[in-house]
Amino acid sequence: MREYSSNNIMKAEVDNNIVLKKMLSVLMDKWKWFLLSILFCLACASFYLWYSTKVYTISATALIRETDSKINPAPQGVNLSNIGFLAPANSVSDEIEIMRSKTVMKKAILATGSFVTYTTKDGFLSHKDLYTESPVIVTMGEENLNKLSSDFALEIRIPDVNKIEVNGSIGEKKITTGVVACPYVLDSPVGPIQIALKPDVPSVKSGKVSVVVHALDQLVNDYLDALSILKKENTNSIVNIEFKSTHRRRGEDFVNEFIRMYNRTADMDKNLIAQKTDDFINERIKIIAYGLGDAETALEQTKKAAGLTNLSDFQNVVSGNASAEKERVQINTQLQLVKYLREYVYNPQNNDQVIPANIGIENTTLTTLISNYNEQLLKRNRYLESSTPENPMVVRKTEELKTLKENILTSINNVYQSLLINKRDIDTHASKLAGRILNAPTQERELTDISRQQEIKSSLYLMLLQKREENNIKLASTADNARIIDPAIASRKPVNPNPFTVRLIALILGILIPVIILLLLNFFKTKISSVEDIRKLTAIPIFAQVPWIKDLKKLQIVIKEKDNTPLSEVFRKIRTNLRLALKRENNKVVLVTSTVKGEGKTFIASNLAASLSLLGKKVVIIGMDMRNPQLINVFGLKEQSAGLSDMLLAGNRNYDSYIQTSTYHDNLFILPAGKNSVNSTELLELPLLQEIVKELKMKFDFVIIDTVSVGEDVVDAFVISDLADATLYVCRDNHVKRDQFSTVNELISQGILQNVSIVFNG
DSSP states (O other), X not given: OOOOOTTTOOOOXXXXXXXXXXXXXXXXXXXXXXXXXXXXXXXHHHHXXXXXXXXXXXXXXXXXXXOOOOOOOOOTTOOGGGGTTTOTTHHHHXXXXXXXXXXXXXXXXXXXXXXXXEEEEOSTTOEEEOGGGXXXXXXXOHHHHHHOOSOEEEEEEEEETTEEEEEEEETTEEEEEEEEXXXXXXXXXXXXXXXXXXXXXXXXXXXXXXXXXXXXXXXXXXXXHHEEEEEOTTOXXXXXXXXXXXXXXXHHHHHHHHHHHHHHHHHHHHXXXXXXXXXXXXXXXXXXXXXXXXXXXXXXXXXXXXXXXXXXXXXXXXXXXXXXXXXXXXXXXXXXXXXXHHHHHHOGGGTTSOOOOOSSOOOHHHXXXXXXXXXXXHHHHHHHHHSOTTSHHHHHHHHHHHHHHHHHHHHHXXXXXXXXXXXXXXXXXXHHHHGGGXXXXXXXXXXXXXXHHHHHHHHHHHHHHHHHHHXXXXXXXXXXXXXXXXXXXXXXXXXXXXXXXXXXXXXHHHHHHHHHHHHHHHHHOOBOOSHHHHHHHXXXXXXXXXXXXXXOOSOOOOOOTTOOSHXXXXXXXXXXXXXXXXXXXXXOEEEEEESSTTSSHHHHHHHHHXXXXXXXXXXXXXXXXXXXXXXXXXXXXXXXXXXXXHXXXXXXXXXXXXXXXXXXXXXXXXXXXXXXXXXXXXXXXXXXXXXXXXXXXXXXXXEEEEOOOTTSSOOHHHHHGGGOSEEEEEEETTTSXXXXXXXXXXXXXXXXXXXXXXXXXX
């Protein structure tokens, strides 16, 4: 055994592999913990799967129809690419955003009545979602629903036929109606609530229905979070719609109604254009009808004044002018239509309104621009329903509309100027023909002029009637924007919670919980529990680890001759290491101590002495723990046996009369501590003790000293430490604290303890 200095007393470095093996060994020793933890977590997982609300995926597929628009050459100065007119691919993405709008979602919720849920108790800790099976129905006005800031719950009991009892709370107000006749209108802080019984639905087993009315705004947000609309891969216009619902039937009904509401909203937008066009045409028909009536009256009066019976008398005269007059009528009709349209567009009251389309203007570029403008305007308005004007998408659409309207005005002006040029050419040609009938009577010329005005108005009137019929046909035959390919269908198994995932998590937790507990216990433990703990605290060599004997009820000698038990082998190992540590022949004195009382130093000292005696060595064990003598219990001596303290008090050097031979072996002798002494420290400091030990070394092969623990508030062990040639420091499992054990390092660095080795008792 080597000598120690303050430089070599340091914390030992621990090999990571050893630590890992130790941790695995500890974990394997606690396999029952892991088994119980895994079984408990799996039981909790099964309970969670049984109790938790199941969530299903509702799936549907739809085809988004794109508006058919033929791209025509633009008039000069019109750049269609700048307004997105040449990029129809964006329309599906735009429609997806419109489908996800709060407006469409709110309409679908109101149409399906999803703002009210009905449940009833169905067994232990479980509830059943009634949906269509609820015997009661609760309704509220949309205006009152919009005012709700939070959900409220009511419990409706059905004590008898057409009788109900309502209990619950709305905000801070308690609701209690007592038994009342049904149907019943509940006057509440959020407005009237209508409660009725369904005649064809039987009452629930428990007789009570729990009703929850959800705040509409929050419910819309929750439903939007549960909704997913994505364009299907490798397609241009097909979208997949997925919705998460806690009830399969309700989810299917909602998704189908959601698609219908989207189509209805889109149809309303489309019909808005046709309706505006219809209003425009009716207004013009009314104006032209008055003018046409005046022209026909004037024609009739002129005929009577001229004595003419029909127009055929003049047709023979002006047949050469007929073709020119027909073209003039057509040009004037187009001029009037363009003029009406220009007045409508320039009117400030019609800003942000759709522009009448299909009113008879024979210019496809202009009508195409108007149709595209109306589509973009409706999209912009739908964005505004669920966002603000500052939204980047709304701002972009507004800029596109501004540019598009400027292009429409440019096109209108170009068409109008083109018609004027054509009119002048026709007027010039007609004037040449008119010169041939200058000699006609004045009545004939007047009749011709009146007839021409009547033809113009009549032609315009008939055209507007035709366009009105075409517009009415279009209004009646509007196709849905979204055509359902696959109707909504719910998944057969719930997607949440997933049984495999839940059980896997439970299994992982079942393993982790004991690991975490053991790590925390190890982290927070303050006592030494293993050889590795000792190695972390000191570099002192460890002779051996003495196994703990559960059945050992009192201090006793457990070493027997020719015994091959693990405990006997351990003491043989200590005996061998000790003989090597003593080195020189004259080194015979071994001091056995510990940090605190109860670590087994007397047990170790006694059995070590017994083991040495079995080698044929003459061994004496001295009890120097005068404050708590235990050797008399180990060797069965009388409690009042005289011993070392009596020798020192009497100043007697003759130890033969105090040493007793052990009944265990003839080579083992005991010098007990003697009677308890209150001044043991003073006795141990007497020079006589050193003389006694010196003489014992001469007579015995080994002198084993059982002394007081060094961590106690006494200095007995320090006083006699210089008598020892070697020190065995006993440390017991889970008995001494780490900071207390560090005392041994200080004693070695101060030179108080010499040639120290550790025996771990545990």
